[in-house]
Amino acid sequence: MTDRMTDRVVTALQALVRIPTVSDRDPARVDTDAFDRLLAELATQFPLLHERLDLTRVGSHGLLLHWAGASAERPVVLMAHLDVVPVDGDAPWRHDPFGGEVHDSPTGPAIWGRGTLDDKGCVAAICEAVEGLLEAGHVPAQDVWLSFGCDEEVSGTAAVEAVEVLRGRGVTPWLVLDEGGAIAAGAFPGVKAPLGVIGVTEKGTTSLELVAEGRGGHASTPARNGPTARIARAILRVEKSPFPASAPASTLELMRRLAPHVPLPLRPLLGRADRLAPVVTRALLAAGPEAAAMTRTTVAATTLSGSPALNVIASTAKAGLNIRVMVGDTVAGVVEHIRKAVDDDSIRIDVVESGEPSPVSPMGDAFELLEDCIGDVFPDAVATPYVMMAATDSRHFTAISEHVYRFAPFRMTKAQREAIHSYDEHIGVAALVDGARWYTLLIERLPR
8 A cells, every 4th residue: 555545544544533423222312413524524535435436325324335346246245334332431541532643552553542443443444445446447346335334333223224225226245244353463372373353153142131029118127038139149040050052163163273373282172173072162161251252152241220229128120131142042042041040930031132143154255255365464364264242233234145254354452352342442553554455455356
């Protein structure tokens, strides 16, 4: 990339980060002016893209852009989202979270701010790749669609509407690519090489609420087994009843690909991971919560509510459970597991949000194209499939495509990954530029 292109993608991301497009489940609390300004800024930063691509608005502020290629036989969808999560005002950010400032980081100059990694960095890099190719007069081998959602962080409907637009136009994508994996350093104990992890599926996101009710009353005369005590007991019972563990095929393939890069004593085990699945599963369970989450459906008690005052016994107590449903499990099975674990007919279980795991996308020619591009731009990385733990807008696209993958082409340290949805989120300038190079290469290599 030229210095001018580098300057452009950095300037564009800075401008996007400075506009606080925070989404909210309550539409009345969304700053629609911020989203209006963001869309205007995108048009300013990437004029050719907006001039030459057909644009359709989806949802309140989502965008679906169509770049006609030499063929429409195997269309491609590149995804990202424009919204961000809120900033905790008490969190110790080193730099203004909506400043988009360039400061040093352990890996060199970086752009700091909310959304640099999740997910305005992908927006800027995708748009830069398209803008640069348009300037060069490039015509993609296949139709390219850009799908930028505006409510991904609140599981909104913009992506659903984008899918319906594409379905209505008879578009069956050969490849869908959204955020998810990355060029992850320090991702696996004992492995020095970064991992280019490509999500071939993602866990389903389901939220349950445990509800216990009672008479309530004055705190000076407590009765045994009140709503709060029953909720507390239920949470402990759920924690003591983990879901069965079994590493899925994509996790076993990840282990197999890591075999040449782990310490010598582990190589025989990981090299035969597909034939030693129970042993690998037990090893992952013993390796800590991150590794264990790769093998099973997980449950986290996240919200609690009870009495409105210290001297009042709660008449209703509630606990929220956030559940990530592993491939092979179902929401119905999850609810039944929780019901058996709680083992208390006086506690009601309400399904607040229901999301099944996504189908597993094949590791065929579409996956191999992503792999090849990783090998060229990030030659030190080990490209591998994996099961994504979080949810993305791409899960909706599985309704129209069998080839849905989740990968953001940015180098990320462990500290950077931990900053997503937290404080001190930042992306290296060099990493951002490499990401734009990667998207450019991907578009250039679309098969004819």
